[in-house]
Amino acid sequence: MNCAEFEVLLHALIDGELDAGHARELEAHTATCSACAEKLASFRTMREAMSGAALKETAPAHLRTRIETALAVPRSRVISMRDFFKPTRRSFFGGFAVGSALSAAVAASLVLTVIRNNQEQTIADEVVSAHVRSLQAGHLMDVATSDQHTVKPWFNGRVDVAPPVVDLTAESFTLLGGRLDYIDSEPVAAIVYQRRKHVINLFVAQHLGARRAHTASESIQGYNIRHWSQDGLDLWVVSDLAGEELDEFVQKIASALRRPSGAS
Amino acid sequence: MANDAVAEQEKMRRFRDAALPHLDDVYTLARYLMRNPTDAEDAVQECYLRALRHFDSYRGPAMKPWLLAILRNVCNAEFARRGKEEVPTDFAQDEAVAEDMPMWQEPQASPEKLILRQQDSATIRQLVAELPEPFRETIVLREVNDLSYQEIAEIAGVPVGTVMSRLARARAMLRSAWNAAETATSRPATASRVMQ
Incomplete structure (x- = not known):
């Protein structure tokens, strides 16, 4: 190691870019060359002063x-x-x-x-994807039961909301079960209902798109979508069920949410 | 068609999430390269628009060096457009001059033992800003943007060895200027110390 080599390599040393072998060589050199030792110390001081200084700008x-x-x-x-x-x-x-x-x-x-x-x-699109995914064999339910008192507690600790799980058998919407799903990279509760052969996915989370008091309707790839916000929850419903029947379902869920006693 | 729009929005969201956190870094480099706030802002905006345009083909490296590389290209293109009027930004000429300089320039007025003192941030910023290219960008990428030698090499399109020698020169120049500033601001004290 000569002084010329040292002058270049000392920067790699203080930047932590030097391998152990070369680092040892540099140390050995500083032991015998006081001029280089001083340079190293001086550049170290300058580097420390620079890293302590506010050199970074903040974008206006x-x-x-x-x-x-x-x-x-x-x-x-x-x-x-x-x-x-x-x-x-x-x-x-x-x-x-x-x-x-x-x-x-x-x-x-x-x-x-x-x-x-x-x-x-984005979320409307993901909701449809999640619905389609759920229809593949074995993906529909994590907990398969028509008992709302089994479905609701199942979500404890899995999502950060207590999703509404209501029995709508009287209205001929059959509760099939529940599932943990992901929308927009967040875990959401999916509650699955069925009318005749049509599966309905109800997605519930704290934040799933814009807050809106009124139900928004939409249709993507032939699936009907409804979504609204209620009691600090964002709710999305998707199904291939006819629009009017899906509106009926939304109404039942919304009114059950308004009457917590009826929901349990 | 609707799906295209959805995909586009999704891409836009991913781009914002990935690129906007580095805005301060990008703006900082732009300030040091362009040397005035207005030009820096234009360069940063152009950088983000270009980055979005190429986001589809982005496969790495990390987002920050990728954005900084684009910013550097934007700035160089702007300098090329302006022609050779602005001597300080003519990289090739600066480098030619700098090649002639000795690697280690002993501070003329101050003895080797003079210990660098803490300069305030504004002074250090000024000293860095006065370095010629490509030494200025090298030291900013290293000290301010905190990139590795390998990342700087990729951004500047030069071998790692060149990054190391540029950094060595940049710091040597900076140290001389630093000592000169030190001498200028504390001349009486220094003078008395030298006389002792």
Whole structure:
């Protein structure tokens, strides 16, 4: 090890990038060369001073807003600004992405709405996927029983909510059982009902998309979807059952939730 | 069509989750490369849009070095667009000058024994900002963005050995400037110490 080699390798040493063998060689060199030992000490001091100093910048809030806004706009608009989409709120938004600071601030208040809607969309898609998955043989139930007093406690410790499990046999919705599922990477309670040959999955979690007091209806890949929020729970219902019959099911669940005594 | 839209939104969400946490790192490098806040902000925004465009083909490395590599390309493209007007950002020329410099430049006015003292953050930032490229970006990637030699090598498109020699030069230059700043700010004290 000569002094020229030492001058380059000492940096790898203080950066922790040097293998043990070379590190020992460097130490041996400092024992015999006081000039190099001093350099090493001096660079160490400087490195420590630098790591203690606030050298990192914080991105200004308006830049963060600008980027979040740009990322909330459909990709093709951001990049080409071509008129792919008919004028919607989102394309109206596209104009904001390149606007002034003032309009960026306005956009920031709108961006939440758009992101939330996007999240809802994502969850609707995942709910359908989970439903389809559940229909494959052996995937429908973790606990298979028509006894609500068995299904409800089964979820204890598996999800962080006590899902409503109600007996709707009188209304000809048969309780089949319950299952732990995952939506948006979160564990959710899935309660399974059946009317005639149609399976209904009721997904319940604390946060599953936008909070909405009124039931939202939607249809993806031929499956009917309903979702709403009640008592701090987000509920999603999906089935191939006809829309009106699914609405009936939603009503029963919602009214059972309003009467906790009736639910148990 | 509806599924495409859903997939697009899902991608956007994954991209935001993966890329936005590194905004401060990206902005920091942009500040040191572009040297003014407005240009830095434009570069950061362009970086994120480009990253989103290439997110489909992203398979690693880690997100932070990937974003920083894109940012570096954005900045270099901007400098290329501006032409050679801005001498300080002409990498090739800076490097040629720097190659001629001795690896170890003894501080002229201060004795070797002068111990580096704590400089305040603003002064250190200024000293780093005054380094010529490619030494500035190398030391920022190492000391501020906290990347490994291998990651810096991949970003700069040079062998690890080059990263090591650039870092050695960067720190040598920085140390000289540091000592000079020290001497300038505490001249009376230093002078009396030297005379003793």
